[in-house]
Amino acid sequence: MKKILITGVTGQDGSFMADFLLGNTEHTIIAGVRRLSVKNHGNIQHLLDNPRFRLIDFDVSDQANVEQVISEENPDYFINFAANSFVGNSWTQPVSHMTTNCLAVLYQLEAIRKYSPDCRYYNAGSSEEFGDVLHSPQSELHPLRPRSPYGVSKASARHMVKVWRDSYQLFAIQGWLFNHEGTRRGEEFVTRKITKNVARIKNEYVLNNFKPLELGNVDAKRDWSDAEDFVEGVWLMLNQEEPKEYVLSSNETHSIREFIEEAFNFAGFAVEKCEWVGKGVDEKYIHEGKVLVQINPDFYRPAEVDLLWGDSSEARRDLGWKPKSSFLDLVKKMVDHDLAYG
Numbered sequence: 001m002k003k004i005l006i007t008g009v010t011g012q013d014g015s016f017m018a019d020f021l022l023g024n025t026e027h028t029i030i031a032g033v034r035r036l037s038v039k040n041h042g043n044i045q046h047l048l049d050n051p052r053f054r055l056i057d058f059d060v061s062d063q064a065n066v067e068q069v070i071s072e073e074n075p076d077y078f079i080n081f082a083a084n085s086f087v088g089n090s091w092t093q094p095v096s097h098m099t100t101n102c103l104a105v106l107y108q109l110e111a112i113r114k115y116s117p118d119c120r121y122y123n124a125g126s127s128e129e130f131g132d133v134l135h136s137p138q139s140e141l142h143p144l145r146p147r148s149p150y151g152v153s154k155a156s157a158r159h160m161v162k163v164w165r166d167s168y169q170l171f172a173i174q175g176w177l178f179n180h181e182g183t184r185r186g187e188e189f190v191t192r193k194i195t196k197n198v199a200r201i202k203n204e205y206v207l208n209n210f211k212p213l214e215l216g217n218v219d220a221k222r223d224w225s226d227a228e229d230f231v232e233g234v235w236l237m238l239n240q241e242e243p244k245e246y247v248l249s250s251n252e253t254h255s256i257r258e259f260i261e262e263a264f265n266f267a268g269f270a271v272e273k274c275e276w277v278g279k280g281v282d283e284k285y286i287h288e289g290k291v292l293v294q295i296n297p298d299f300y301r302p303a304e305v306d307l308l309w310g311d312s313s314e315a316r317r318d319l320g321w322k323p324k325s326s327f328l329d330l331v332k333k334m335v336d337h338d339l340a341y342g
């Protein structure tokens with residue numbers, strides 16, 4: 001029985017990882033949680049009474065705290081899902097992105113090097129590190145060309161993980177996770193924003209008094225998967241013989257526009273009865289004369305990553321991993337959940 005320290009456990013990925021490990025292994029989870037004045041335990045409420053799940057106070061940006069926890073707990077695995085993960089905010093809060101996504105990784109690597117050198121370490125990397133892509137699809141060999149402060153923070157962390165791995169023979173890796181979504185996704189990310197608003201509009205539509213969903217660039221393309229498939233891939237990555245980093249992705253790319261169409265379609269606004277009219281900021285998605293979606297330039301980013309499209313063939317070959325859910329399975333699951341629970 002091993003001890004696994006997970007950070008970011010109240011978020012989507014950390015909580016799915018805890019579910020996966022408690023359901024599929026005998027290991028114990030130490031859940032590192034930052035103390036907040038208002039508890040945000042929604043995603044882990046169902047785990048709080050589990051004897052193999054233990055909460056501890058953990059602040060990734062406090063080096064003394066990180067060193068103390070690692071030296072006292074001596075974990076066998078450290079899975080770092082704590083991050084400032086909203087790309088759109090990273091232009092207004094660049095320092096906190098560098099602190100949480102990069103400097104914090106340095107604290108963790110140093111603490112592991114000093115106190116727990118046999119600990120297997122995973123830091124969540126991102127397709128945003130590829131950024132201004134040179135070619136598609138993107139595999140592990142694609143150069144790092146970040147286009148946001150968020151992308152810079154993750155790319156910098158990647159270099160550190162590699163240097164600490166090579167210099168100190170640590171099992172430290174940072175897999176590239178393409179977009180991954182689900183019913184626990186934060187509501188500011190585009191997929192959940194869409195499915196939450198589809199559910200709201202479905203309920204308010206009959207009253208003929210609803211606000212359209214407002215979005216930014218609907219032509220950007222992303223490679224979306226189900227986050228529950230990814231946590232399994234991360235666990236496989238952590239349990240190889242040698243520390244090697246892999247891309248996890250669906251190997252398909254879809255535009256935000258397609259996500260919108262499919263999400264409304266699953267809620268009963270048939271694609272054939274809807275149409276896009278207008279151009280640029282005036283573009284609208286209309287159903288029987290009513291505007292479902294309109295563009296709000298406030299949601300445009302100062303620099304956009306237009307296209308992300310992963311190539312996870314190495315992970316599929318070496319780890320035997322592949323996603324179980326398709327793009328449409330994912331959209332349907334999220335819409336059904338938000339229609340049922342609001």
Ligand code: GDR
Nearest residue numbers: 085087126127177178179188189190191215216217220299
């Ligand atoms: P992303 O996810 O930036 O890819 O990063 P997000 O869902 O925020 O944006 C995806 C694309 O949608 C466009 N978009 C909008 N985005 C948001 N959030 N809100 C809008 O209203 C909107 N309108 C259009 C964006 O411009 C963008 O092109 C996610 C995060 O989880 C990262 O932490 C992770 O590393 C990467 O995925 C892989």
